[in-house]
Amino acid sequence: MLNTIVELLNKAKVCAWSVTAQKTRGWEFYFIRHALDQNRVRDVEHFTVTVYQQIEDGKYVGSASAELHPTSSPEEAAALIDSLAYRATLVKNEPFTLVPAYEEEKESAAPIDTAAIAADFLSTMKSLPETETEDINSYELFVSEKTTRVLNSNGLDVSDRAAASMLEVIVNARRGGHEIELYRAFTSGSCDAEGLRRELVKAMATGRDRLQTRPTPNLGKADVLFSTKAACDIYYFFLARLDAANIYHKFSDWQPGVPIAEDVRGDKVSVRTLRSLPNSSANARHDAEGSRVRETLLMEDDVPQRFIGSRRYACYLGLEDSFIPGNVAFSGGTHTEEELRKGPYLEAVEFSDFQVDDMTGDVFGELRLGYWHDGEKVIPVSGGSVSGSMFDYLKAMEMSAAQTQYNRFLIPSLTLLRGVTVTGAEKEE
Amino acid sequence: MKAPFSPYLSGIKGGLQKLLALLRQDYDYVSILATDSKGLSVRISQRARSVSSETMTTERGVVVRVYRKGQYSEYALNEFDPAAPEAAAEQIRAELKRQEETLEAVGAAVYETAMLPDEPLTLFVEKETGELPESSDVKALVERLSALSARGMTLGEDMLDCILRAQSTHICKLFLTENRDLSQSYVYSEGNVAAVASREGRTQMGYEGVSGLCGPELFSQLEHKLPRAVACAEELLDAGRIEPGEYEIITSPEVTGLIAHEAFGHGVEMDMFVKNRALGKEYIGKRVGSELVTMHEGALCAENVTSYAFDDEGTLAGDVIEIENGILKTGICDALSALRLGGEPTGNGKRENFEHKVYTRMTNTVFDSGDDTLEDMIASVKRGYLLEGMESGMEDPKHWGIQCIIKLGREIVDGKLTGKIVAPIIMTGYVPDLLGSISMRSGDREIFGTGGCGKGYKEWVKVTDGGPYLKTKARLG
Numbered sequence: 001m002l003n004t005i006v007e008l009l010n011k012a013k014v015c016a017w018s019v020t021a022q023k024t025r026g027w028e029f030y031f032i033r034h035a036l037d038q039n040r041v042r043d044v045e046h047f048t049v050t051v052y053q054q055i056e057d058g059k060y061v062g063s064a065s066a067e068l069h070p071t072s073s074p075e076e077a078a079a080l081i082d083s084l085a086y087r088a089t090l091v092k093n094e095p096f097t098l099v100p101a102y103e104e105e106k107e108s109a110a111p112i113d114t115a116a117i118a119a120d121f122l123s124t125m126k127s128l129p130e131t132e133t134e135d136i137n138s139y140e141l142f143v144s145e146k147t148t149r150v151l152n153s154n155g156l157d158v159s160d161r162a163a164a165s166m167l168e169v170i171v172n173a174r175r176g177g178h179e180i181e182l183y184r185a186f187t188s189g190s191c192d193a194e195g196l197r198r199e200l201v202k203a204m205a206t207g208r209d210r211l212q213t214r215p216t217p218n219l220g221k222a223d224v225l226f227s228t229k230a231a232c233d234i235y236y237f238f239l240a241r242l243d244a245a246n247i248y249h250k251f252s253d254w255q256p257g258v259p260i261a262e263d264v265r266g267d268k269v270s271v272r273t274l275r276s277l278p279n280s281s282a283n284a285r286h287d288a289e290g291s292r293v294r295e296t297l298l299m300e301d302d303v304p305q306r307f308i309g310s311r312r313y314a315c316y317l318g319l320e321d322s323f324i325p326g327n328v329a330f331s332g333g334t335h336t337e338e339e340l341r342k343g344p345y346l347e348a349v350e351f352s353d354f355q356v357d358d359m360t361g362d363v364f365g366e367l368r369l370g371y372w373h374d375g376e377k378v379i380p381v382s383g384g385s386v387s388g389s390m391f392d393y394l395k396a397m398e399m400s401a402a403q404t405q406y407n408r409f410l411i412p413s414l415t416l417l418r419g420v421t422v423t424g425a426e427k428e429e
Numbered sequence: 430m431k432a433p434f435s436p437y438l439s440g441i442k443g444g445l446q447k448l449l450a451l452l453r454q455d456y457d458y459v460s461i462l463a464t465d466s467k468g469l470s471v472r473i474s475q476r477a478r479s480v481s482s483e484t485m486t487t488e489r490g491v492v493v494r495v496y497r498k499g500q501y502s503e504y505a506l507n508e509f510d511p512a513a514p515e516a517a518a519e520q521i522r523a524e525l526k527r528q529e530e531t532l533e534a535v536g537a538a539v540y541e542t543a544m545l546p547d548e549p550l551t552l553f554v555e556k557e558t559g560e561l562p563e564s565s566d567v568k569a570l571v572e573r574l575s576a577l578s579a580r581g582m583t584l585g586e587d588m589l590d591c592i593l594r595a596q597s598t599h600i601c602k603l604f605l606t607e608n609r610d611l612s613q614s615y616v617y618s619e620g621n622v623a624a625v626a627s628r629e630g631r632t633q634m635g636y637e638g639v640s641g642l643c644g645p646e647l648f649s650q651l652e653h654k655l656p657r658a659v660a661c662a663e664e665l666l667d668a669g670r671i672e673p674g675e676y677e678i679i680t681s682p683e684v685t686g687l688i689a690h691e692a693f694g695h696g697v698e699m700d701m702f703v704k705n706r707a708l709g710k711e712y713i714g715k716r717v718g719s720e721l722v723t724m725h726e727g728a729l730c731a732e733n734v735t736s737y738a739f740d741d742e743g744t745l746a747g748d749v750i751e752i753e754n755g756i757l758k759t760g761i762c763d764a765l766s767a768l769r770l771g772g773e774p775t776g777n778g779k780r781e782n783f784e785h786k787v788y789t790r791m792t793n794t795v796f797d798s799g800d801d802t803l804e805d806m807i808a809s810v811k812r813g814y815l816l817e818g819m820e821s822g823m824e825d826p827k828h829w830g831i832q833c834i835i836k837l838g839r840e841i842v843d844g845k846l847t848g849k850i851v852a853p854i855i856m857t858g859y860v861p862d863l864l865g866s867i868s869m870r871s872g873d874r875e876i877f878g879t880g881g882c883g884k885g886y887k888e889w890v891k892v893t894d895g896g897p898y899l900k901t902k903a904r905l906g
Contacts, residue, residue, distance in 0.1 A: 027528060027531075028786070029528075029532070031537075031540075032540050032703065032704050033540075034537070035537075035538045035539060035540035036532060036537050036538065036540055037501075037540050038501045038502065038503065038786060039500075039502045039503075039525070039528045039529075039532065040502065040503040040504070040505065040786060041503070041504045041505065041521075041525065041528065042505045042784050043505065043524070044490065044505065044507045044508075044784060045507065045508065046507075048483075062478075063479065063480075064479075064480040064481065064482075065479075065480075065482070065483070066481065066482035066483060067482070067483055067487065069507065070507055071437070071441075071489065071509065080482075084482075090567055090568050090571045091473075091478035091479060091480050091571060092478065093478055094476075115527060115531050118531055119534060119535055122537060126535060137705070137706060138704045138706070168885065168887075170704070179705075180827065180828065181828075183885060185886060218673070248476065249474070249476060249477070249590060250589055250590075251589075251625070251632060253630060352823040352825055352830060353832060355821065355834065357853075359625075359632050360631075360633060360634075360853075362853050364834055364853065364855040364906075365855075366823070366830060366831075366832035366855065366857045368825075368828075368830070383830065383857065384857060384904070384906070385832070385855045385857050385906045387855050387906050391630075421670075421673060421906060422673075423673035423674075423855070423857070423906030424673075425857070
């Protein structure tokens, strides 16, 4: 099918084209407790085609895209490409170029054994040290081999093949007639049995704590320590504001060489893209457009060094060697755990859905489990919410030097935001 | 005009029926869902414009469900050759056998389930639409949206961008079993205006949307939404922060819909009952809200983006009263969960697309209206907020917590709007407290269908929700 598409595109009256072919061979298993609810196979291939047209002698470039199905007849495919060629003349954008052809680095293609990866996950789940009071409610496992090939009219032809896994687990803990649940999701390449077991054992302990929570007190402004995966959303804020599209659209006003905040009293953040991280599902030689993935410093000590993003916006901003980042490391923490855990603070562990809006800077999340460290005791709390603005927190944010990896993000293990609004769950008098 | 059923699906139907017959030699039950949904998506902003034939629900593929010895398995593929059903059958048998060997090797037990009934039924539905996305006048649409974007920029002093998005999808689905032959074709559309305003380093977005069970003709309604979206963005630039606490609130229909969706939409998805993950299971027949709370759910409840004739398991669309005068009556259920719970499916078995598993999912989730006026409701508030615009929400069916992120609140003091605005707002609380405090509801109601709904953090499907203005109490931060 791909050959037919390329042949049709070469004949089409367009100034440029690109095609992404993504093949997925996936296995899925759904369990209720440890009994199989359903097993599934995904065996699909998707072709996404984009065509480009020059408008007004190259003053503008237009584009239009569509998925071309593998079951499309040659006539259907030709008609779709014709229609895209017309539609591309209707939208005027600033001109840009596609990724140029380059010689692909040779990499040994290790075989991916989906069955073996799935078996590792399933065996690990069966071997967890469950008890009468803490156990696994249900889980869903997705293991796949994904092959992505990107071609364009510049002669680019690159491909990546990788294993991608996702395990979603619901953990229960109960005491008396009261039962709670915790949600955990693990995204990775293959199965890290030891890490998975460690995290799920920790989740069961967290479940025990959640059973004995009190309503979160009305703290007004408090220091909040993030010690779990939710902190990734804090760090994604930095990455999004360094994204070329957000810069171009003026949704981010950060500038190269200009500090992102003034009078910073806390730690300063550095951001670096990485080619690979251990067992990350984002390990790839190329991004979705075929650009080569590199190790690049994006921000150093709160000062943006360069922006990054898709080819189109990189062209608009004049960025060389840009790409859509996969793995990213965030650093700059100078503190030990002991230093960050001084004084009264709320440790936020579980949220309903923690969010950081990269455009407005708004931070919010309902607290499902936290630990209120009042200086003497540690009290498990739940309910209420944390909220505020990242732009306020930048000045006094503190981080641990130690780092933790959450799939494609390597972030400080502990992040302390000062002066966060904590709306309690205690009943008002 | 009628939305015509897919010629592609009609063309492969014979091959699929042969595949079904071949698989029936090895399995006790076989169903096939085949999809062919085309779309149009146009996005226009001041600095970037795009046209695509893909939307959230465009797809073409086949998913086969088989049953044997208490176990259900599925195989999703998108390269079915109707001339070679034998090859597909062999491929499906072989790969599912490999999975079973892996499961046996790790000693996995099966959650044994009875076989789905297969009562004979034939249905062919082509719903009405004004236009089709695949033959729509894209040039005219791009010009219209470009003009609206340009006009939006003139409506506010601090406008940074005005983004118009229009999407239309022509859904075609074919469901086959040994005794069932169901076909449906319908078109839904959705559009929105996102006005972005910026001043002194602060950036805010105002958002307004339209949706309906119709074609791209819907987009003419976007013009009326433009001034309100721009006004919202500009107002947000001057918004203050709320003092955290419990307040009397009036929820706009959009926020009412968010509450319906998060509070008792997810809370009564009965696949969660099977897993003992929803507190609602223990509250059937019990009070969960005030006398003023009546809530409907079902594809037949409204004509909007998810108003299908049958769901992805071949169950006909329904209309369920989930809560009646504050009493939880029943939940919604997919077919497998109904078998496991000993109940009846309600037509709520939905997939993100053919590649994904069926879960119990919402369609139209709507609070019933009352007979109060908005003016009387505002006049009755001593100190509180009129809440408008939704950002997001998160369900918690196990503990009945609720998190709603709301665009803004308009302050009410002594029965009058003061003109002061606070934003953003996070509303949290315990669902029965929130619904139990509902004391007034307006006579009108609106339904919104521009968003998507996830199950947890994945499995995105189209849903709508809505209702009237409601007066209640909630904790705001």
